[in-house]
Amino acid sequence: MGAFGGCCGTVTEKSLSSLAVGEGGVVSKIGGDGGLKRRILEMGLVPGTEIRVERKAPLNDPVSVWFRGYELSLRVDEADAVFIRPKGCAGCGGGCR
Amino acid sequence: MGYTVALTGNPNTGKTSLFNALTGSNQHVGNWPGVTVERKEGRFRTGDGEVKVVDLPGIYSLGAASLDEEIAADFLLRSRPDLAIVVADGSNLERSLYLAVQMLEMGTPLVLALNMMDTAAEKGITIDVEKLSSLLGIPVVPTVARRKEGIEDLKKRVFEELKNRTAPPNSFSLPYGERLAPLFDRMEAFLSSKPDLIPGLPARTAAVKFTEGDPAVLAAAETAGIRRELEAILSREGASVEASLGYDLQTAVIERRWGFVSGVTAEAVTRDLSLKTRLSLSDRIDRVVTSRTLGLPLFFLVTWAVFRLTYALGDPLVEIFEGLFESLGERSAAFLATAGLSDILVSFIQDGLIGGVGSVVVFFPHIFILFAFIAVLEDSGYMARGAFVMDRIMHLMGLHGKSFIPMLMGFGCNVPSMMATRILERPRDRMITLLILPFMSCSARLPVFVLFSGAFFGAHAGTAVFSLYILGIVVAIGAAKILGSTLFKGESSQLVMELPPYHIPSAGMVLRHAWERGFLFLQKAGTFILLSVVAVWVLASLPRGVEYGSEDSLVGSIGKALAPLFGPAGFGFWQAAVALFFGFLAKEVVVGTFGALLGAGEAGLTAALPSLFTPLSAYAFLVMTLLYVPCVAAVAAFKRETGSWKWTFFMIAYTTLVGYGGAVLVYQGGRLLGLG
Secondary structure, three states: OOOOOOOOOOOOOEEHHHOOOOOEEEEEEEOOOHHHHHHHHHOOOOOOOEEEEEEEOOOOOOEEEEEOOEEEEEOHHHHOOEEEEOHHHOOOOOOOO | OEEEEEEEEOOOOOHHHHHHHHHOOOEEEEEOOOOOOEEEEEEEEEOOEEEEEEEOOOOOOOOOOOHHHHHHHHHHHHHOOOEEEEEEEHHHHHHHHHHHHHHHHOOOOEEEEEEOHHHHHHOOEEEOHHHHHHHHOOOEEEOEHHHOEOHHHHHHHHHHHHHHHHOOOOOOOOOOHHHHHHHHHHHHHHHHOOOOOOOOOOHHHHHHHHHOOOHHHHHHHHHHOOHHHHHHHHHHHHHHHHHHHOOOHHHHHHHHHHHHHHHHHHHHEEEOOOOOOOOOHHHHHHHHHOOOOOHHHHHHHHHHHHHHHHHHHHHHHHHHHHHHHHHHHHHHHHHHHHOOOOHHHHHHHHHHHHHHHHHHHOOHHHHHHHHHHHHHHHHHOHHHHHHHHHHHHHHHOOOOHHHHHHHHHOOOOHHHHHHHHHHOOOHHHHHHHHHHHHHOOOOOOHHHHHHHHHHHOHHHHHHHHHHHHHHHHHHHHHHHHHHHHOOOOOOOOOOOEEOOOOOOOOHHHHHHHHHHHHHHHHHHHHHHHHHHHHHHHHHHHOOOOOOOOOOOOHHHHHHHHHHHHHHHHOOOOHHHHHHHHHHOOOOOHHHHHHHHHOOOOOOOHHHHHHHOOOHHHHHHHHHHHHHOOOOHHHHHHHHHHHOOHHHHHHHHHHHHHHHHHHHHHHHHHHHHOOOO
């Protein structure tokens, strides 16, 4: 994975599942369907939340993410629904799209 | 005057410790109506009143995304407790507060128990209790439940709040911001002109919850016939809000709630940044425990150790219990015979009643020990790591990472393994695991395998036994795949699981948990097992005068009637049918039954069996023994864990069909290959 490109103006969103261990960013939106989306949001992964990928399981799935002072693990297909933008990109109203 | 108080909070906040500290031994365990999630109740006295505490499932939110959340939300909404205690983790206040804020919005009077203050202090976290209390508008009591600190203070504050209830409840309104507020105003105005959507739920909160798509509120709006009107307001006014925010309304509501929580946390919490908290001991352990190289081997080692130790420690105790009941049976039989009771009554008491009670009690040691280990794994935080490293593999079969533990335990005994499915939170994962567990070859099936393999496969006996274990696993995996994509197709499996910091489990909690599990089994599954044992005794002993389980008994007649059915599987004779019938009591009984029926005793069986079986039909018979309906105790455990007769009968029918189909397939396939 290359570094994040520029900020607003260019497309810089990535899915959480594409980040490597140690990489981080800010949640920009949660996709996916009803139950899963709601659960992810209610666990605190809402737009604006700073996160960091803490570790991956031996078979690279699930991934474990650090945010709000605790650690949450998600399957890769669940992490696909979480979109991340680089940390410096906080000032763009309406997120980076 | 009695009050009802709900106890709620996130998992891993010491909620159970707090419940125990509050109520002591004054507890009662049951189930929530209609579901098999445990419901605990306890009582404590304070001042001049008695308070009933209902322990709600440990949850992160009230969003009803899981069964546990549904139960908690439903209890708070419908049963309207007089007050709720929310247990928060002082060392991770932010995450704990989300649930508290949701409950505040519902208008439930609250007291916040700020638990694990010792851990918080170690991490350099200071919480301004006064400030937190004034920001939220509720009493906040610091506690360390494991050391029973702050408990009396908590009871006092709870009681004060209950007594002051005459005052109108604090109306709490979360600031949702200038973009969302006009939308909620419109909906609130509309809702205020109607009767309460859910009695006691403030109109403002109903509007918020409808907007975020809360299932309970959506359903209530549907029932009240105003769902369309509310949706019309949403689509009319919501679109512009969504456009200006940049995301959908559900995301917006939950994001604002978290925003409020973060704000409160930032004001009330100070961190001593000189303490390097992140590279904590937990983290260092995790570098090993979840590592690419060691993660899986360590997990296998731990679960294997649990498996070995459960049976190594439990088996001697089981033998003692068995011995006790056997001698008790013999003594009472001798006593009753001299007292002049008829043979059939003596046999009923010895083999039916005492034997029946014995066959229930022998499960206690294994259940007790296994659940002590499970409590240690869960309480320490390792269980979540195990699920984390195993999830990829188990998910291939449509199961959850934690399903591995009950499946492994199944090789020992299906009964405790079925009870171990309680570690799975989602009903779907639990049901599928329960349904495939009977295929894991328990240790009671081994004597049957060994006997037949020894008699028919000579030098290849070991391979034959091993192949049966593998067959069981393959059938279980296949069944999991099929069930997951048919009967449980609609329900998705989810992980989204916290990896809590490691902590040392308390011995008291572990023993309490193990005792509860064992005792509940005796209480709930005991009657069913006992009745089945008695029923089998009746069938084997009637009509009067026949030898127990012989050709002339009712069992023998049933065997003869069923025998032709087993023809295609290669064992169409009544002895096999009778042996399988008795195998329902306990699978190892198949061996003893053949011994008795062939008049050979168990020792002479190796020589006697070839008069009935060929090697091919013997293997088909073993396949049947492996796969058909598990023993009565496992069926009772299944019933207890699912709470459903419908699913229990389904399990009995489908395992038996799979067993029969497998046996026919082996026999007919073998004949086609010229093995017959």
